[in-house]
Amino acid sequence: MGQVLAPGVTAPDFTLRVTPDQTLSLGDLRGRPAILAFYPADWSPVCGDQMAVYNQVLPEFRKYDAEVIGISVDSAWCHQAFAETRHLHFPLLADFEPKGSVARQYGAYRDGDGVCERALFVVDREGIIFWSYRSPIAVNPGADGILDALDRLENQEKGDGRTQSASVGG
Template identity: 40%
Template structure:
């Protein structure tokens, strides 16, 4: 079942690329850009996360947190984050396999990975905007900036 705008985002705890656990509910008070992507090291994902690093984060208000989620292991995320200088959390939804993506309604059961889903949450953890694209269709980071400005 998909998470819809106006609903409270399902809480979760996943480990980032350094093995540090991160719980979504611990970020209350911050706006959260929650980005699900299929796989590390893939061309479209590289472009999207690069745009977050280069275009979104430098101009984002201090109360905005970016979290990215894929089914890759935290070890894959660490290598990719180090190589690409990603400083935001790359969270591993490895086990149970895709469990968080499933809870948000963005898991592709056939491919065993997330589709491209983004959820923007307000400081109370309520979904205020979302977009879900198929695996091969990139998202536009400019939309994230626009939504965050309106919150």
């Protein structure tokens, strides 16, 4: 198990499929905080619960002007069906081909299993990783760590007008 990218590192930009005919780039979110939630697979019980929690907490994330994005190696078609079934109101991106290429850049790919780690990143408005955390694959990390990081990021931005990276376990 490797390390996920640490706070203070520029978040690698990417463009992935949101639907079979639409893409989203990390750069599209520049100017607002982004929450990247890498997860193993759409239809596993833990992942379904994790994405449901983020869907429930979406209004809290939006209070910080933050956009949450789920990322796994599932296809755009699989994501589309999963999002419709679970009534998710945030994008799920397909790190499908080449499989796991974005997850690898973030240190969030499980080579032996062929899936993403359960890893979270809060990226600041300038595209710098502010907070990162890898959860055990069988454990739903919830939203508390993300909300704490968003709160600290907002306070730091208000305090001195610029962001500084910080790390916290979850």
